[in-house]
Amino acid sequence: MSDLPIYEMLAQTFASEGVDTLFNLMGDGNMHWATAMAHIDGMRVYHARHEHCACAMAMGYYSATGKTGVASVTCGPGVTQITTALSTATRARIPLVVFAGESPIDAKWYNQAIDQAPVVASTGAHYVRAHSAKLMHEYVREAFYVARYKRRPTVLGVPYDLQKAPYAGSPKYKPSAAYIPAPGRMPPNPETLAQVVDKILAAQQPIIIAGRGAVQSGAQAAIEELAEASGALLATTLPGRGMFDRNPFSVGVAGGFASDVAREMFAQADLVIAIGASLTYYTVDGGALFPKAFVVQIDERPLGLRDGMLAGDLFVKADAKAGVEALTHALRKRDVGTTGYRSEQIAERIAKTPIDSAEFSIAPDTFDPRSVITELDAVIPKDWEMVSGSGHQSYFQTHMRGRRPENFHVLREFGAIGNSLSIAMGVAAARGNGKVVLIEGDGSLLMHIQELETIKRHGIKLLICVLNDGAYGAEIHKLRQDGIDDSGAIFGRTDFASIAKGFGLRGTNVTGLVQLAPLLRDYESQGLMEIWNIPISDQVTSPRMRRVMARGHGVI
Ligand SMILES: Cc1ncc(C[n+]2csc(CCOP(=O)(O)OP(=O)(O)O)c2C)c(N)n1
Numbered sequence: 001m002s003d004l005p006i007y008e009m010l011a012q013t014f015a016s017e018g019v020d021t022l023f024n025l026m027g028d029g030n031m032h033w034a035t036a037m038a039h040i041d042g043m044r045v046y047h048a049r050h051e052h053c054a055c056a057m058a059m060g061y062y063s064a065t066g067k068t069g070v071a072s073v074t075c076g077p078g079v080t081q082i083t084t085a086l087s088t089a090t091r092a093r094i095p096l097v098v099f100a101g102e103s104p105i106d107a108k109w110y111n112q113a114i115d116q117a118p119v120v121a122s123t124g125a126h127y128v129r130a131h132s133a134k135l136m137h138e139y140v141r142e143a144f145y146v147a148r149y150k151r152r153p154t155v156l157g158v159p160y161d162l163q164k165a166p167y168a169g170s171p172k173y174k175p176s177a178a179y180i181p182a183p184g185r186m187p188p189n190p191e192t193l194a195q196v197v198d199k200i201l202a203a204q205q206p207i208i209i210a211g212r213g214a215v216q217s218g219a220q221a222a223i224e225e226l227a228e229a230s231g232a233l234l235a236t237t238l239p240g241r242g243m244f245d246r247n248p249f250s251v252g253v254a255g256g257f258a259s260d261v262a263r264e265m266f267a268q269a270d271l272v273i274a275i276g277a278s279l280t281y282y283t284v285d286g287g288a289l290f291p292k293a294f295v296v297q298i299d300e301r302p303l304g305l306r307d308g309m310l311a312g313d314l315f316v317k318a319d320a321k322a323g324v325e326a327l328t329h330a331l332r333k334r335d336v337g338t339t340g341y342r343s344e345q346i347a348e349r350i351a352k353t354p355i356d357s358a359e360f361s362i363a364p365d366t367f368d369p370r371s372v373i374t375e376l377d378a379v380i381p382k383d384w385e386m387v388s389g390s391g392h393q394s395y396f397q398t399h400m401r402g403r404r405p406e407n408f409h410v411l412r413e414f415g416a417i418g419n420s421l422s423i424a425m426g427v428a429a430a431r432g433n434g435k436v437v438l439i440e441g442d443g444s445l446l447m448h449i450q451e452l453e454t455i456k457r458h459g460i461k462l463l464i465c466v467l468n469d470g471a472y473g474a475e476i477h478k479l480r481q482d483g484i485d486d487s488g489a490i491f492g493r494t495d496f497a498s499i500a501k502g503f504g505l506r507g508t509n510v511t512g513l514v515q516l517a518p519l520l521r522d523y524e525s526q527g528l529m530e531i532w533n534i535p536i537s538d539q540v541t542s543p544r545m546r547r548v549m550a551r552g553h554g555v556i
């Protein structure tokens with residue numbers, strides 16, 4: 001038995017897990033531990049203004065670094081505040097560990113007491129009830145093991161009186177890494193591959209969709225080779241976007257956000273090969289994107305049933321890169337020269353068809369969001385980190401070109417607004433070079449605007465571009481379609497430049513798109529976060545919104 005209080009020992013175990021950055025909001029339940037964390041050499045602790053935001057920052061930190069995100073909240077209200085962040089992390093399969101206090105184990109009554117485990121369980125996250133002074137190492141290890149290996153967010157609940165007791169367990173901590181199998185790349189089954197080769201040889205119009213698993217496996221070059229060998233066009237999921245932007249046979253993103261030409265090509269497809277893509281409801285646009293295609297899925301973890309739909313017709317369980325290389329090899333052995341979907345005419349159609357050619361009348365002093373994105377795409381260097389906001393405006397930024405999927409950060413799996421400012425802060429904290437841009441809607445940004453104070457206090461540098469339609473755009477378009485009063489979703493265009501200045505930061509209300517290039521030079525030449533408040537038309541509806549409205553809402 002040592003004299004070290006449990007909270008000190010727990011901080012050391014987090015450091016042993018490789019944690020170097022913590023996003024925190026203090027209360028009784030976590031303040032001793034968080035202070036001990038701050039005293040660890042090299043540990044960076046960011047103190048947020050809302051617990052939800054602390055968790056979302058940790059998620060952004062993961063998105064930028066691949067390391068487990070770590071946040072901390074107090075017991076009771078600290079935990080109830082984070083249910084949206086946990087639900088988002090669960091759906092996005094983000095390794096996140098949240099150190100939460102629990103109400104004192106020896107108290108007869110405590111005003112913040114709540115049964116935390118079922119609150120956390122309802123979000124799909126894992127809860128570790130740390131009630132034994134002896135088993136503290138096991139608890140921390142379990143939290144990191146579940147977060148990392150099962151890719152499931154985990155909340156560690158430690159009663160705060162117990163945290164002050166002396167630690168009674170073994171002195172040496174064995175980190176979770178020792179318990180995480182590293183089986184290497186899984187090769188595909190040759191018999192299943194032979195069936196895929198048959199399908200490719202019989203296909204006239206094959207399309208490949210590559211997803212996050214393909215990015216993580218480093219499969220991009222191998223996929224382009226397979227596409228060439230099989231005559232397939234190329235597409236990506238939203239998290240994989242940008243992967244093939246330089247390839248003339250790439251149609252960009254698949255799914256609800258797909259361009260006109262991508263939809264046209266998918267409508268004719270007779271074979272779709274999904275690689276490292278789980279084929280969510282959104283990727284297949286609820287089943288409407290490629291109704292005629294036979295679907296092959298190459299994935300380490302094929303799901304079969306996905307979002308209430310049959311995900312594929314033939315499943316190859318394999319690592320994306322290993323599976324694709326083996327498939328190209330098998331195809332080359334049998335190929336008699338397939339051209340598939342590829343021709344000069346197709347490449348020309350892809351190059352020349354506008355993403356969306358619908359016309360709208362744009363009120364004076366506002367901009368077409370499509371022109372705004374084109375200008376931002378030209379002005380913002382291609383290697384900067386791009387964080388995607390939510391709401392209706394998020395469609396437009398999807399069509400920025402020539403950027404790597406690793407530089408896009410999009411965590412929208414739970415469909416909640418209000419996360420992206422914090423996610424961008426986590427990315428910016430990880431990068432520390434100011435080359436981080438958040439493109440966000442006005443409503444979503446206002447939901448947690450208090451974090452501008454955190455930005456100022458910690459000197460976090462990022463650029464925020466607000467596509468400001470003065471409304472909850474996602475709602476007004478649907479209300480208008482149904483002929484219902486839209487005034488409850490219209491608020492007027494908030495003056496974000498003044499808000500930024502009020503927090504001691506920089507802001508500009510943009511009046512002409514020609515301002516953006518000099519504004520970027522200005523932003524780069526100094527050290528503060530900056531907001532560009534760009535008024536956009538509330539008339540321009542995205543093709544996705546138009547289709548959703550035509551179908552009568554349903555799931556969007
Ligand atoms: C937490 C949460 N509350 C409410 C909603 C419903 N909702 C979806 S989009 C949206 C409007 C977002 O407005 P803004 O950020 O300005 O983006 P816009 O749609 O105007 O482009 C709302 C209220 C939601 N998705 N999540």
Ligand SMILES: [Mg+2]
Pocket residue numbers: 391441442443467468469470471472473
């Ligand atoms: Mg808006």
